[in-house]
Amino acid sequence: MKLHIFTWLAAAVCLVQGMGLTAAAEEESRIKTEESALSTDTESSEAEERISGDYEYTVDENGDATITDYLGQDTEIVVPETLEGCTVVGLGSGAFALLDTVTSITLPETLETLSDSCFYGTTALETIEVAEGNTAFQVQDGVLLSADGRDLYLYPPAMEGTSYTVPDGVLEIWSSSFSNTALTEVTFPDGLLYIDEWAFGWTPLGSLELPDSLLEIGQYAFAYCTDLTEVTFPDSLELIEAAAFAGDSALEQVTFSDAGHLTEIQMAAFAGTAMREVTIPSSVTYIGFCAFGYEEDMETPVDDFVIYGTVGSQAERYCTDEDSENNYSNNFTFQSVMSEEVDSDNETVEVEAQSQSVWQTYGRWILLGVAAVVLLVIGAILLLSNRKPKTPKAEPQAAPAPETAAKAVPADEHTANQDENHTAEKTDAAEDDETADA
Numbered sequence: 001m002k003l004h005i006f007t008w009l010a011a012a013v014c015l016v017q018g019m020g021l022t023a024a025a026e027e028e029s030r031i032k033t034e035e036s037a038l039s040t041d042t043e044s045s046e047a048e049e050r051i052s053g054d055y056e057y058t059v060d061e062n063g064d065a066t067i068t069d070y071l072g073q074d075t076e077i078v079v080p081e082t083l084e085g086c087t088v089v090g091l092g093s094g095a096f097a098l099l100d101t102v103t104s105i106t107l108p109e110t111l112e113t114l115s116d117s118c119f120y121g122t123t124a125l126e127t128i129e130v131a132e133g134n135t136a137f138q139v140q141d142g143v144l145l146s147a148d149g150r151d152l153y154l155y156p157p158a159m160e161g162t163s164y165t166v167p168d169g170v171l172e173i174w175s176s177s178f179s180n181t182a183l184t185e186v187t188f189p190d191g192l193l194y195i196d197e198w199a200f201g202w203t204p205l206g207s208l209e210l211p212d213s214l215l216e217i218g219q220y221a222f223a224y225c226t227d228l229t230e231v232t233f234p235d236s237l238e239l240i241e242a243a244a245f246a247g248d249s250a251l252e253q254v255t256f257s258d259a260g261h262l263t264e265i266q267m268a269a270f271a272g273t274a275m276r277e278v279t280i281p282s283s284v285t286y287i288g289f290c291a292f293g294y295e296e297d298m299e300t301p302v303d304d305f306v307i308y309g310t311v312g313s314q315a316e317r318y319c320t321d322e323d324s325e326n327n328y329s330n331n332f333t334f335q336s337v338m339s340e341e342v343d344s345d346n347e348t349v350e351v352e353a354q355s356q357s358v359w360q361t362y363g364r365w366i367l368l369g370v371a372a373v374v375l376l377v378i379g380a381i382l383l384l385s386n387r388k389p390k391t392p393k394a395e396p397q398a399a400p401a402p403e404t405a406a407k408a409v410p411a412d413e414h415t416a417n418q419d420e421n422h423t424a425e426k427t428d429a430a431e432d433d434e435t436a437d438a
Contacts, residue, residue: 052083059086066090066113075101075124081108091118100124103158109133119154120176120198126158140167157181166192173199175218184227188214195221197241210234217244219266226250229274235260242266242288247296248273256281265291267326272296279308279337280315287314289323293332306333 050057054072057065065086070077077096081088090113096105098121105119109131119125128144130137138147144154149169155178163185166173170189175196178186181203188211197218204227216239222228224247231245235257244266245251251273256262258281267288270278278292290298293305309315319332 050084055080055083057083057086057088058092063087064089066092067095068092069094070096070099073101076104077102078106079108079111081110089113091115093117094120097121103127104129106131107134107137112136114153114174116175116196117198120179123157123180125156128154128156145170152177155181155183163187165189172196175199176201178203194218197221198223200225210237212236215239217241219243220246223247229253231255233257233260233262237262239263240265240269243268243271245269245273246271246298249296250274252276254278256284267291268294268298271298276302276304277306277308280313280318282310282313282315284314287318287321289321289326289328292318293330299328301331304333306335308335308337311336311338 048058049068050059051071054070054074055067056069056071057067059065063086065083065088067079067083067088067090069092079088079091087110088108089110091107091111093115095115095118096102097117097119100121100123102122103124104127105122105125106129111130111134113136119128127142128139130139130144134147136147137153138145138149140149142156142159143152143164145152145167149167150171151174152166152170152172153174154176155164157180159181162182164178164183165187166189168189168191170192172194173192173196176198177196179198179201184204184206186200186205186208188209190211191213192211193213193215195214195217198220199218199222201220201223203222203225205222205225206227206229208222208228208231210231210233212234213236214234215236217237219241221241221244222231223243223245225245226247226249228245228248229250230253231251232255233240237257238261240262245254246268248270249272251270252275254270254275256279260281260283262281262283264286265280265284265288266286267290269288269291271290271292271294275292280287280292292307293302294300295302307315307319316334318330319334320330322329
């Protein structure tokens with residue numbers, strides 16, 4: 001009884017503590033949300049948009065400027081070091097985007113940071129330069145990199161050449177860095193970790209050999225590379241983001257590693273390709289809607305699309321997956337990777353019987369035979385242990401005496417008779433001895 005009472009008391013204490021922790025967590029979350037909103041409002045008020053000449057910019061709490069947009073018409077741009085007394089330290093997202101008449105850009109000595117896609121769509125850009133004395137960036141073979149060589153920011157889209165080797169030491173290829181270039185071949189270094197969004201969008205790559213170190217491929221990273229026909233993904237890859245290969249109309253085959261680390265393939269990753277089948281490894285635990293088997297509009301399913309994978313995996317579930325929020329319902333053919341063979345000529349699927357080993361064929365009968373022998377041995381042991389010992393045969397009894405001798409004699413008389421007889425026998429023996437002596 002005491003044990004039950006103690007158990008109930010402990011459960012009650014845990015419940016109260018849990019409620020307290022939950023309330024505390026909710027309160028902490030509310031406070032953080034309010035602080036975040038207050039901080040955002042403060043930053044918005046501090047980052048007020050300003051205009052000076054051809055530049056729109058913001059000023060931070062230190063009085064430094066970040067250019068957010070270029071409003072001029074020059075084809076050769078030299079970014080100033082200051083705007084109305086504020087030092088230019090950064091370029092905001094899309095600051096020079098879609099300026100398709102600009103042929104050269106020179107960055108100031110004071111520049112420290114770049115944001116995503118700040119040069120996206122500068123299709124006429126031939127050269128990018130950095131003012132002497134800048135310690136954050138460098139230009140190597142006409143390509144903009146970080147001073148330490150770990151980040152590649154821009155390969156000018158109009159720069160001459162159709163092939164390029166990314167320098168050793170580069171860990172990340174930034175957004176839009178190669179988009180709209182004329183490159184048909186790019187060699188990546190060992191050690192590369194990230195390829196960001198739109199990095200190679202609209203680039204006529206004919207082949208793609210990704211390094212074994214690569215971890216993530218960003219949104220639209222290789223989208224609309226219409227000459228790309230085949231891609232093999234490394235073991236190291238973990239994530240393929242949304243529409244990474246969307247619109248690659250010639251892409252017929254992709255190969256994922258069976259022993260890899262790929263866990264997530266996001267929506268429309270391979271929509272609008274020439275693929276009619278795909279093998280998805282069991283490591284993949286998330287597949288976004290219309291990632292495979294959909295046309296470029298991301299709505300029309302591909303006829304007779306076949307998905308190969310492990311039974312019970314996300315690949316199988318995707319074949320009949322539904323998403324009411326995005327209004328789609330899949331109806332693809334699934335085949336286990338353990339049993340099917342595809343005829344590439346007519347794209348039919350045939351089920352191939354798996355060959356069985358000797359154990360698979362006869363194992364059941366072997367087990368049955370062993371079990372029977374064991375049962376027989378056990379039965380024999382039980383029979384032997386329960387068997388009764390034989391009763392020894394009785395000794396034959398003496399034949400009964402004649403009736404005259406069989407008459408009962410009183411015990412005393414019988415004893416006396418025996419004594420008299422015994423005495424008579426002794427006397428006779430003594431007499432015999434005396435006669436012998438004489």
